[in-house]
Amino acid sequence: MTASSPPSPTTNPPAARAAVDAEQPLDEGQFAALKAEVAAFVAGPGEQWAEQIEREGEVPDALWADLRERGYLSLAAPAEYGGRGLPFSRYLELVELFSMSHASLRMIVHVTNGIWRAMDQFATEEQRARFVIPLVRGETRVAFTLTEPTAGTGADLRCSVTRDGDHYLLSGEKHLITFGVKCDYWLLFARLAGTSGKEGTVALMVDRSAPGVTVESMPETMGVRGTDHAHLVFREAPVPVANRLGEEGRGLEVALGGFLTPSRVSVGMTCVGLARRAQELAVEHALHRTTFGKTLAQRQAISFMIAENAADIEAARQLVLHAAREWERGSGEDAAATSALSSMCKLTAVDMLTRVTDKALQIHGGIGYWSSSPIERVYRDARAQRFEEGTNEIQKTVIAREVLRRHSQQQEVAR
Structure with missing residues (x-):
């Protein structure tokens, strides 16, 4: 290799690599244990990290080290790179759990487990050894x-x-x-x-x-x-x-196909996880807060909000998982459709998160607006999803372009 002319990449395109990863055998027992481990981390050490971050206003290097040592920064990367090799859709089940924790902790897991794809898809073997594998191993950021x-x-x-x-x-x-x-x-x-x-x-x-x-x-x-x-x-x-x-x-191919398409799906799942946390807090409050001799949960107005939230969350979760499986399937021959689907799930999940967190805060009443209430942090963090990996307006543009393209193609075939 000469410095002025990097050789052509030798790796598969992103969709093909996703399909290869998805075919790896998965021990359901081990995965269930991993999910339980992540859930315990989020509820225990994760909350301690969250309190420290909110108190000090920065993510400590010790958190990065903790996540790296637990193997949480290399969940989605191939085993030959030092990762866990989880299929994308199964990895997203863990993203949902991480997203119930502090948004900055979730951001570390989300970005580190995704950015290697953008780098890897066009990397030469030398670049893979120099950039991709050290990232997966947690040696570089x-x-x-x-x-x-x-x-x-x-x-x-x-x-x-x-x-x-x-x-x-x-x-x-x-x-x-x-x-x-x-x-x-x-x-x-x-x-x-x-x-x-x-x-x-x-x-x-x-x-x-x-x-x-x-x-x-x-x-x-x-x-x-x-x-x-x-x-x-x-x-x-x-x-x-x-x-x-x-x-x-081909710079934008690296950015859009390698990172943004699967990342938008991942962000959709982060919305599901954060909404799930908001719902848990709302339900807990509704079951224990008593007014005029009844718990809030016994009041129809509150129970209806809880029901609407539950349906909203599940609908978004299923659309995200559908988008993830389609991306895994390796729809490289129709990348525009895969991109549009990722935008659909992100748009839907973001709007869902807005509704769920608003109702969850309303269920808390005035006390939820105080920083001493856990729902206050969730409510603040939720607003960022509206522009992470592209605003709602960008998602609508991507979706509309694909809908119109397909309609035009169908008309051409009909002629």
Whole structure:
């Protein structure tokens, strides 16, 4: 391999790899034990971590170490990389549990178990050994770096690179980059200077210590407290061409197919998990809070809210699992349909979470608005899901485009 011309990738496309993972045998007894272990962690140590994060306003390195030692950062990666090799749909059953904990803890598990896919799908064997496997093993942290302050999240990227021998010179800005302050690499998406649209986009592994980079921590967020978010400014920062994943012009394929499609499904399940936690808190409160001689649970208005929440949560869960299985199936020949389905489940789950948390807080009454009440944190954290991995409006755009495309195709066939 020469530094200026990385060889073609030797790995399967993401959908094909998902299908391979899904075919691995699964010991149901071991998986049940793992689910019980995760549930116990979330209810015990997870809550202790949550209290510390809320108190101190940051995610301690010790939490990362704890999650790594328990094997929770390598659940979805292939066994040959050092992961558990769980099929995507089974991994999501664990995501539901993790999402009942603090949002920042969930974010660590969610991002780390997903970002390896984006890196792996176009990685050479050398890049896999240098970037992917250390991430799976928990030896390095990688931040997904797509969003920009002066552009939408997609083909209108303005961060640009120019070629200078064996390096690209990177210039531009990124913001809202989760774990972008305390990482080892940014998996960054930019475009060749002078190009437009998806053509000319590139995916680069940018070293956190590269010269010409300014890193700023962004202000504290309403919810998901403790997770660092970065604002990044690049001024002709040198990036080795050998750190490019895939060919020039395929950067958005790395971002969208490798990470965003399955990640939107995962976010859908995080909504289910958080809604489930809100429902548990509401039910517990309704069973023990007494007014005028009756528990809240005995009042029809409250019991109806609880029933509506239960139906809402289950419907969203099943749509998420359906989307996960379709992605696992390896529908690479119809990636647009798979992408649209991931947007459907994310949109549906986010709207469900909004309804469920609002009713759960209402069931608590005024006391639920105080920070001493667990539902207050859940309510704050829930709002972030509305724009994580794309706003509701973006999801609707993806869905509508696919619906209209299919209708046009059907009309063509009918002619």
